[in-house]
Amino acid sequence: MDFLFFYPKFLFTQNILRYQEAIKPLLDSKLTYVDSYISLINESELYKEIIKKIREEANVEEFNNLSTPTLKFNYVLSNQHISLNSLNSLILDNIQFNCSNIFFEKINTRLDDNDIIKAFERITKNFSLKNVASNYHEELKSSGYNLLDRITASVENELYFPVLEFSKSYIRIMSVVSFLDSDGIRSKRVCIVKINRENGQVSFYVNGKIGKFKLKNLDSITINSPLSFFQEIKLLIGKYLSIVYESKKNVYKKEREKMFIFCKKMNNLMIGQESNTLKEYLFSTLKRQIKTISKKMNTLNNNVKLNEEIIERIQGKIFSTYLGEYITQGFPEDTLKKNSIEKGCTCYPTKISFKGQELSRGRASARNKNFPLTFESVFYSLNTDIEISGELDEFTLAWFDKPFFPEKKDLSVSQTTIKINKGYFSIVILNKKYKNREMVEFIERTIRTAIS
Numbered sequence: 001m002d003f004l005f006f007y008p009k010f011l012f013t014q015n016i017l018r019y020q021e022a023i024k025p026l027l028d029s030k031l032t033y034v035d036s037y038i039s040l041i042n043e044s045e046l047y048k049e050i051i052k053k054i055r056e057e058a059n060v061e062e063f064n065n066l067s068t069p070t071l072k073f074n075y076v077l078s079n080q081h082i083s084l085n086s087l088n089s090l091i092l093d094n095i096q097f098n099c100s101n102i103f104f105e106k107i108n109t110r111l112d113d114n115d116i117i118k119a120f121e122r123i124t125k126n127f128s129l130k131n132v133a134s135n136y137h138e139e140l141k142s143s144g145y146n147l148l149d150r151i152t153a154s155v156e157n158e159l160y161f162p163v164l165e166f167s168k169s170y171i172r173i174m175s176v177v178s179f180l181d182s183d184g185i186r187s188k189r190v191c192i193v194k195i196n197r198e199n200g201q202v203s204f205y206v207n208g209k210i211g212k213f214k215l216k217n218l219d220s221i222t223i224n225s226p227l228s229f230f231q232e233i234k235l236l237i238g239k240y241l242s243i244v245y246e247s248k249k250n251v252y253k254k255e256r257e258k259m260f261i262f263c264k265k266m267n268n269l270m271i272g273q274e275s276n277t278l279k280e281y282l283f284s285t286l287k288r289q290i291k292t293i294s295k296k297m298n299t300l301n302n303n304v305k306l307n308e309e310i311i312e313r314i315q316g317k318i319f320s321t322y323l324g325e326y327i328t329q330g331f332p333e334d335t336l337k338k339n340s341i342e343k344g345c346t347c348y349p350t351k352i353s354f355k356g357q358e359l360s361r362g363r364a365s366a367r368n369k370n371f372p373l374t375f376e377s378v379f380y381s382l383n384t385d386i387e388i389s390g391e392l393d394e395f396t397l398a399w400f401d402k403p404f405f406p407e408k409k410d411l412s413v414s415q416t417t418i419k420i421n422k423g424y425f426s427i428v429i430l431n432k433k434y435k436n437r438e439m440v441e442f443i444e445r446t447i448r449t450a451i452s
Contacts, residue, residue, distance in 0.1 A: 033091055034070045036152035040190055040207060041091065042098040043069065045436045049090050054081040088146045092163055092174065096192045097440045099205035100432070101226040104425040104448070105234065107200045109243040116171060117142045119240040120164045123173075127161050127217065153178040153188065158217045163192075171195040171241075175233055177223075181211035189213075189223065191233045195241075201448065202245070204230045208428075227424070249422050255451045256391035256420050262450040263352070263392060269345035270336055271327055271374045278326050279319065286315050316384040324380030333375045337411050341400060346446060348372040350415065351396035354389045362386065369398045369415050394419045396430075404439035416443060425451075 033041070050072070051060055058081040066072045076082045082090075121142045128140050128151075136150055144165040151162035153176045163174035173193045181187040192205040206226040214220045218236070223229045238245060268275075294306040306314070327336075340348070350366040350373055362385050364378045373379045398413035405412075414431035427447065429435055 031070065031073055031149050032152040033148050034073065037091065037095065037148065037188065038069060040095045040098060040188055041069075042094055042433075042435060045098070046090065046094040047072065048436075049094065050076060050082065050087075053086065053090070084149060085146070088148045091148055092146060092172075092192070093437060095174075095190060096194070096205050097437045098207070098435055099190070099192065100208035100429050100435075101206040101230070102427040102429070102440075102444065103204040103206070103227075103230045103234075104427075105202040105204065106246040107195070107202060107243045108246065109200070109241075111171070111195075111197060111241060111243070113166070115241065116166045119242075120144060120166075122240050123161055123164060127159060131155055131158055131160055131217070148174075155216075156180070156186070157213050157215060159215055166197075169197055171197060173237060175236075177213070177215065179211055179213035179223075181209050187211065189226075189229055191229055193233065193237055203444065204234060206230050227426070230424070248424065252420055252422055252425070253391065255425060256393055258451045259395070259418065259420065259447075260354075260386075260390055260392045262447075263349045263395060263397075266340075266345055266348050266397075267372075267374050269343045270340040270348055270372055271323075274327060274331065274336075275323055278323055282319060282322060283315070286318055287311065290314050290318075313384060313388075316387065320380040320383035323383075324377045328375055328377060333371060334411060336374075337372065341410075345400075346442075347397040347399040347413075348374070349395055350398050351417075352386070352392055353394040354386055354392050362389070369413050370411070372398070393421060399439070399443060401434060401439075404436060404442070405434055408434070414439070418447070 047064075051063065054060070054063070054076055058076065058079065063072060063075055066075055073087065077084060077087065124140045124142070129137060131154075132140065132147075132151055136147065139145055139147055139150070146163045146165055148162050151160060153160040156178050159175055159177050161173065161175055163172065165172050171194070174190065175193075176188055176190045178186060178188055187209045188207070189209055189211075190205075190207050193202065194205070195202045206229055208226055210225075212222065212224040214222050215232070218232065221232055223232065234245070237243075290306070290311050294304075294311065297304045297306070337345075337348075350369055350371070351364070352373065353363050364373060364376065364386075366373045366376050394417070396415050396417045398415050400410075401408040401412040401414055402410055414429070414434055416430060417428045419426045419428075427443065429440070429443070
């Protein structure tokens with residue numbers, strides 16, 4: 001009789017213990033990202049990633065029907081469908097790949113684990129211990145931590161480091177500051193730094209909020225843009241990790257040249273076949289005509305002598321004019337865009353800026369993102385100058401969305417603007433809504449391959 005009485009009580013006790021263990025993350029954590037970081041999160045993409053993790057264990061329909069982030073996070077945590085560490089990692093990834101601004105750097109420094117641990121200890125001592133509640137101090141481990149669920153930038157205009165982590169292949173650091181943006185709303189400026197320990201490539205991901213403020217715990221440095229925040233975090237991380245960045249002054253012109261070659265390749269995938277067909281038909285005729293006119297000009301004025309180089313340049317300009325009319329009048333842009341996708345075209349230029357002869361600046365722009373630059377007559381009027389320049393310092397690319405967002409139309413695109421100068425190499429992702437890990441990593445990988 002006693003046994004029969006004790007057994008259900010024992011089961012009840014065990015269930016209570018299991019429940020307490022399940023909700024322990026919620027008791028220990030305030031889930032600060034719900035209030036503090038939600039503006040940095042792409043919710044729809046985050047929920048897709050959570051569903052991938054919990055699909056086999058949880059009721060996905062029940063998860064989707066929950067109306068707020070708090071309810072969704074509590075659901076997956078309290079039911080042990082996902083660990084708090086895993087949720088923190090998913091949210092960090094989501095914030096990183098939702099940032100609009102990406103800056104490329106490279107280091108030649110080899111970092112061993114001890115170097116990283118010492119750097120983390122210094123960052124923790126100089127920042128985290130001072131602006132993180134004392135009951136979280138034991139979590140600030142020199143081997144790294146991700147405390148997005150607990151650490152928020154609660155003091156305005158002070159720099160926080162809620163994430164310091166590393167593995168054999170990478171280092172990742174998240175810095176964040178609260179400030180009043182240009183609309184007078186309390187917002188967050190975030191920079192996530194990812195260092196590839198194998199090849200030295202460094203990416204800085206910065207969100208695009210507008211506003212000016214001074215960092216009280218970093219020498220009262222003024223931050224007025226994503227660029228200025230990147231520049232300060234770059235210096236700070238360089239100092240603590242004792243790393244030296246590759247000088248942009250030594251590589252920026254080569255990077256411009258390589259991006260020119262990349263854009264030219266994308267244009268060729270779009271209209272290369274049509275251009276070659278017309279060139280075969282016209283080139284010999286054009287050359288004969290130019291030489292005939294050259295002789296007549298020389299007869300009028302014997303100081304005028306067109307050598308082969310000048311003849312080829314004139315030939316190129318005239319051909320570009322004919323090609324412009326041939327393309328813009330002869331082919332629907334959708335047809336050539338579809339054909340270019342089949343040939344492996346991933347994007348196309350919609351806007352370019354370049355230094356022409358005698359350092360004059362040239363610009364060409366399409367009507368909108370749905371029109372490749374090759375369908376604008378202004379492109380052809382500048383085509384020869386662009387070829388002579390051989391480098392691009394600022395340009396906009398439209399990337400086909402379909403590989404990353406199956407629900408999008410085949411020819412739907414998202415734009416990125418790339419700037420290359422002596423100080424920095426930046427990518428600005430212009431689509432605010434449609435950004436995910438696959439898309440951002442693909443764009444990064446494609447651009448890095450092009451400039452390597």
